[in-house]
Amino acid sequence: MDKFILRGGNPLQGTIRISGAKNSALPCMAAAILTEEEIALENIPDVRDIETERKLLASMGAEVELGYGRAHHRTRIRCASLSDPVARYEIVKTMRASSLVLGPLIARTGMARVAMPGGCAIGGRPIDLHIKGLQAMGAEITQAHGYLEARAKRLKGAEIVFDKITVTGTEDLMMAATLADGETLMENCAREPEVSDLAALLTAMGAKIEGAGTSTIRIQGVERLHGARHRIIPDRIEAGTFLIAGAISGGDLTVAGCKPAHLTAVTRKLEEVGVRCEIAGDTIRVRSEGKLQGADISTEEYPGFPTDMQAQYMALATQADGVSQVTENIFENRFMHVQELVRMGANIRVDGRTATVRGKTELSSAAVMASDLRASASLVLAALVAQGETIIDRVYHIDRGYERIEDKLRGVGAKIRRIGDVFPQKQTDEGAA
Numbered sequence: 001m002d003k004f005i006l007r008g009g010n011p012l013q014g015t016i017r018i019s020g021a022k023n024s025a026l027p028c029m030a031a032a033i034l035t036e037e038e039i040a041l042e043n044i045p046d047v048r049d050i051e052t053e054r055k056l057l058a059s060m061g062a063e064v065e066l067g068y069g070r071a072h073h074r075t076r077i078r079c080a081s082l083s084d085p086v087a088r089y090e091i092v093k094t095m096r097a098s099s100l101v102l103g104p105l106i107a108r109t110g111m112a113r114v115a116m117p118g119g120c121a122i123g124g125r126p127i128d129l130h131i132k133g134l135q136a137m138g139a140e141i142t143q144a145h146g147y148l149e150a151r152a153k154r155l156k157g158a159e160i161v162f163d164k165i166t167v168t169g170t171e172d173l174m175m176a177a178t179l180a181d182g183e184t185l186m187e188n189c190a191r192e193p194e195v196s197d198l199a200a201l202l203t204a205m206g207a208k209i210e211g212a213g214t215s216t217i218r219i220q221g222v223e224r225l226h227g228a229r230h231r232i233i234p235d236r237i238e239a240g241t242f243l244i245a246g247a248i249s250g251g252d253l254t255v256a257g258c259k260p261a262h263l264t265a266v267t268r269k270l271e272e273v274g275v276r277c278e279i280a281g282d283t284i285r286v287r288s289e290g291k292l293q294g295a296d297i298s299t300e301e302y303p304g305f306p307t308d309m310q311a312q313y314m315a316l317a318t319q320a321d322g323v324s325q326v327t328e329n330i331f332e333n334r335f336m337h338v339q340e341l342v343r344m345g346a347n348i349r350v351d352g353r354t355a356t357v358r359g360k361t362e363l364s365s366a367a368v369m370a371s372d373l374r375a376s377a378s379l380v381l382a383a384l385v386a387q388g389e390t391i392i393d394r395v396y397h398i399d400r401g402y403e404r405i406e407d408k409l410r411g412v413g414a415k416i417r418r419i420g421d422v423f424p425q426k427q428t429d430e431g432a433a
């Protein structure tokens with residue numbers, strides 16, 4: 001398994017370009033299932049989850065060309081026939097977002113077999129709300145041998161009120177409803193920018209959708225959808241991670257090619273902590289020269305502070321004076337980075353859903369272990385200010401969602417390198433966030 005070796009202490013300076021949003025690219029690739037024509041996507045990030053989705057679609061009979069060379073960051077997908085509408089456990093277990101194919105498969109083929117995702121590193125992540133919504137649309141769903149089997153001649157429009165806000169649940173049912181018979185009205189929907197991005201692609205494919213990006217989405221089902229071309233929005237979580245990298249290292253860093261409006265909760269909090277954020281067009285420049293002052297965060301659905309930025313913010317809070325309370329409201333058990341940060345010298349206490357960080361503490365290098373995607377990012381951030389050389393193990397978690405993070409950081413002055421294992425072991429488990 002690859003490791004990162006990172007020597008802390010260098011203020012980051014320069015410009016980092018942001019890649020396309022993984023969490024938008026994944027549902028957009030799944031949307032290709034809805035038509036036999038070609039879907040061409042641009043600004044696809046070169047991360048492991050995308051390769052996993054390529055494998056998933058290909059295993060069902062889709063033709064997927066994932067661009068390399070000149071066509072880098074592009075994909076062309078054609079689901080002319082889906083000979084095998086099954087999402088196998090071997091693939092689903094490595095990427096929870098695989099459940100995004102459930103709705104499109106039933107809508108297009110009238111049947112789907114999708115392996116149930118198990119528990120995972122950041123708490124149980126059920127898909128009961130996907131199932132409930134599809135049942136309301138007339139799907140018959142049974143469960144056996146760890147698989148969900150869903151059947152419906154043609155889905156029919158329904159009124160769905162989500163018991164809880166779910167991002168991929170909103171996306172899954174929105175895709176299913178595009179080909180349903182009649183109107184679907186969905187309430188209490190996720191308002192994340194990735195939902196709106198998917199709706200933009202679906203609309204380009206001929207779907208009739210109103211209200212994406214608000215909590216009420218109305219979809220008029222159509223008989224068929226056609227091919228389309230779409231550019232994926234920039235990754236707001238990657239951008240937020242690099243903003244904190246600039247801030248924590250006491251640097252002067254510009255994050256370019258992002259959508260600042262998607263990052264308001266993060267930039268406001270950074271300013272509260274004492275980091276200067278200047279927004280100009282699609283760039284955000286962060287500068288942190290003086291002292292940082294601790295501030296509380298509480299994760300919420302968009303437009304609140306994202307749970308996917310909680311671990312990274314906690315690394316920053318260890319470098320701020322005073323007490324910062326970090327409350328995680330979206331996922332249970334999303335504090336696995338805490339014990340590793342503590343091993344580096346942080347003063348953090350967890351009580352239920354709240355972690356109390358007391359700063360500022362000097363961090364010192366240690367051998368640490370990445371446990372999930374965003375937790376790994378927080379360890380990289382902590383290592384940027386730690387004294388000495390930090391070794392971060394299991395960086396395959398980071399590769400799931402960050403494109404060449406070590407190259408991007410090295411480009412702005414970080415002393416980070418990747419080393420491979422002399423005796424590579426099988427990469428195991430899971431896919432959080």
Ligand code: UD1
Nearest residue numbers: 023097125126127128129130165166167168308330331433
């Ligand atoms: C998506 C993001 C992930 C982010 C998360 C919350 C993708 C691919 N992943 O994950 O990066 O951390 O949103 O912003 O877009 N829940 C249920 N039943 C369900 C579905 C969800 O109880 O059927 C619960 C979950 O356990 C969790 C909460 O709802 O507590 C939110 O989960 P959800 O928004 O569905 O997360 P994902 O879509 O999996």
